[in-house]
Amino acid sequence: MTNPRPDPAPVVVVVGNGPAALFLSYLLHGNVPFYDPATTGPHPDSHLHSLLKKYSYTPSGGPSLLDAVADLTVLDYIRSRYVSFYSVNTNPIALLVDTLIASDEARFASLACKQSRIKWVHLPDTAVPHIVFGASPAPGGQWAFSDNNSSVLHPDEKDQQSLSYAEMLSLPGYSFTEFFLTANTNQIDDYVRPCRGDISRYYAAYPHQLGLENVFQSSTVVTSVDSVINDSGERIFRVDYLHLKDPTVRLTIQTPVVVLASGVFEKPLKELRKNSIHQRPVSPGIMPTRLLPPQGVSREDLEADISSREPAVLVPQCVPSDGPSPAVLVIGSGVSAAEAVARCGQTSNVIHAFQWSNANPSPLRRLARESYPEYARILKLMKRAVKAQREALAQPTTSPHDTGLDQVAITMRQPLDDGNKPHSWYLGVANALVQSVSPCGRVTLLLPGEMGNRTITANVSKIKICTGRSGSLEYLGPSVRRLAGLRSVNADLGSISKTFLETHAREFSKDEVSDDDSLSICSNDLPDCCPPSPKPGAASSPGTSCHLRLGHGLYAIGSLTGETLVRFMLGGCMWVAHDINLNRARSKELLAI
Ligand SMILES: Cc1cc2nc3c(=O)[nH]c(=O)nc-3n(C[C@H](O)[C@H](O)[C@H](O)COP(=O)(O)OP(=O)(O)OC[C@H]3O[C@@H](n4cnc5c(N)ncnc54)[C@H](O)[C@@H]3O)c2cc1C
Incomplete structure (x- = not known):
């Protein structure tokens, strides 16, 4: 819903309306946290x-x-x-x-x-006028499209559970549990992992419950952020945006502070350009279903799909004339892939193609078995698959096309054994290349082995690509890119992951002075956003830099800063609110002199 522009004029413009932006708005409304012993x-x-x-x-x-x-x-x-x-x-x-x-x-x-x-104490004097622009139809960011009533939700995503427990997704001021108990008559269990639809409704309800809704402009895409000199000769940001209901009307707002909260999972600007201008952009976060093309898919096409880090479901156009009954092919090594294996395994056989090395096995390894038994089960299947594959491929073979090829697959299969469909099987293939897919879903997988490569062929009813998602910072104009110290202005801002800022943005250090392209301030005046590294003088280790402040008046919060779990985004939002308040107080002092 598009809300009227709040009064007074916003001092801060937030790009993105996910959990990080919701919490920052709570802070900027003058809600102040104190230690409570x-x-x-x-x-x-x-x-x-x-x-x-x-x-x-x-x-x-x-x-x-x-x-x-x-x-x-x-x-x-x-x-x-x-x-x-x-x-x-x-x-x-x-x-x-x-x-x-x-x-x-x-x-x-x-x-x-x-x-x-x-x-939490409400101190209205500390409130900072702000506005939050977000492409999704309701506050909640990448969760917002997951509402069960949404027509763009892929059927496979309905009722999908979150990775986190409910209270890890809660934001201060109004918890998921409070929301759930208001919306439902039944109690909420301990250790519940809510379904995505409920989380979506919770985040949509959060601003209403806390009286923040006036600052949220949903279904609104920011098309550009650049720095300009205003009538008073000060450098400020110019933010161009449009409402999806009437995208022909281009709007502009000027502001001294911009907070990037656009996440690393969606690219609404790209979608806007791609889709007809009058359609609501389909979130790249939603798995689009595509029919396999009549000529099938080559290895190159599929690799391009996999490396684009856009989730997708590919469905055959026809039924294979021979061979075993189809399985679902899941491609990916992380949580989304594990989720897909678990869900598809309830009704189908599953072939799971994943990346694996002894030094760097699946990211599932990071999740405690006690907290996430279902992911531990998939990890166990993957480990067994790696072992079975190693043993199967250690057998000598004369050519990659010998007649016993599918025998290899049979020896590598394991029962899925999840109680729902006890006879369904799991075939894990590590580091396999999908060589080709026919229009009817006949897949050829190449397994690299020390004794020679082997191929496996199988019929699939669906291919789920779960290799990660990416966001975009393409809306940043050239001067803002330079201000943020993005090492190369030409760095590909069209496909960014959670490590993007860590890799590309410069550290905004104390000793640094602004260059010609930066805003005309000396950063010596600004406090560090992170504590110094443990050894004085040593470069900070990867990930220890916060990248919360990218330049004077330019901040980043949420998954964009590398913290993808909601519970770990809250601290960064508090630091940004602190820094915005500090700079406002300094400006007021300067004006008073
Ligand atoms: C499938 C999936 C499951 C997840 N499960 C969990 C979980 O269980 N627990 C957990 O803690 N985290 C989970 N995450 C991680 C996720 O990082 C966080 O839950 C959270 O959504 C990130 O919040 P955010 O505010 O950084 O950005 P997002 O929620 O990504 O929101 C950013 C919003 O900004 C919008 N935007 C981008 N560009 C523009 C623009 N130019 N103009 C306007 N709007 C724009 C985007 O469309 C998006 O809606 C999951 C992520 C995914 C993809």
Whole structure:
């Protein structure tokens, strides 16, 4: 829904309306977090408690946790003591906020268990006028399209469960559990992994519940962000955007601060260009179904599909005339692929093509078996498949086309054994190349082996490409690209993953002065966004840089900064809110002189 532009004029424009933007908006509305050692007792880490005591709420005012997320003593301590189960690179700001929300992993089981040590106080004087533009039809970002009523939702995604437990997806101020209990009469279980439709509805309800809805302009695509000089001679940002309901009308807003929250999963601008201008763009996050072309698919075509990191489902046009009954071919090594294997395995046989090396096996390895038994089951199948493949391929073969080829496949198959269809099988193939696919779904897989390559042929009823998704920063104009220090202005901004900023954006260091293309400020004035690396002088290790501030007035939050789990995005949003407030206070001081 398009809302009227809020008054007063926004100081901050946020691009993207996912969970990170929702939480930032909550903060910019003047909701301030304080350390709360009283409600459920002090944090069990007594040293952290002593460091945070000064950030407790006092009616006379004082520092809040928005200051704590920039306190280098606190962050250094967190860095030395805390680590995420998910990634060793999770930044200390994220870990600090996470441990204040729930002091250990098991506490995310339910809202009651969490025992948050954050007290939220509404301080209207700290509010910052802002506006949030997002392509999805409702707030929620990449989740928004998952509403079960959505016509663009692929049937396979209906009822798909989240990776996280409900309370890991909750945002401060209004939790998933509170939403669920309002919307449903039944209770919510501990350790529940909600379905995507419920999460979508939760994020859509969040701004309404908290009175933030006036600043959200959904179904709105930002087409360009560039820096310009305004009438007062100040450098500011010019943001061009359009509403999908009437895309012929191009709108512009000028602002001193832009926050990029556009994520790494969708490319609405590209979709807008691709689709007829009057259609609502179909989210690339939704698996589009395509018929296999009449001539089938060559290896090159399929590899292009796989490396484009766009999910897709390919469906045969006809039924194969011979051979075994079709299986589903799932391509991918991560959580989405595991999810697809588990779901498809309930009704079909599954062939799973995945990447594997001893040094770098599947990302599923990072997920604790106790928390994610279903992914542990798929990982076990994959491990067994690697072993079976190694043994099968160790047998000498005279040519890659010998007659016993499908015998190889038979020896490698395993029962899926998920209780639903006990006779369905799983055939895992590691590092296989899909050589070709016929229009009727006859697939030829090439298995590389030390004793020579082997091929396997199989009939498939569906090919699910689950090799990851990507986002886009193509909407950044040349001067903003330079400001962000994107090493090459020509860097491919059309397909970005969560490591993009880490790889391409420069670190906005203390010693750096602006170049001609940057805004006319000296960054010596600005505090570091991250604590120094453990060894003084040493370069920060990959992932320890936050990339929250890309240049003066230009910020990034959410998955764009490398933190893809909602629970680990909250700290970065708090740091950005802190920095925006700090710079506003400085500007006011300067004006008062
Ligand atoms: C299939 C899937 C399952 C996931 N499951 C989980 C999970 O269980 N738990 C978890 O913690 N995380 C999960 N994630 C990770 C995901 O990173 C987060 O859940 C979260 O959605 C990221 O939030 P965000 O605010 O960074 O961006 P997003 O949610 O990606 O939202 C950004 C929005 O900005 C929009 N946008 C982009 N460009 C423009 C533009 N030019 N103009 C206007 N709008 C624009 C995009 O269309 C998008 O809607 C999952 C991700 C995927 C893809």
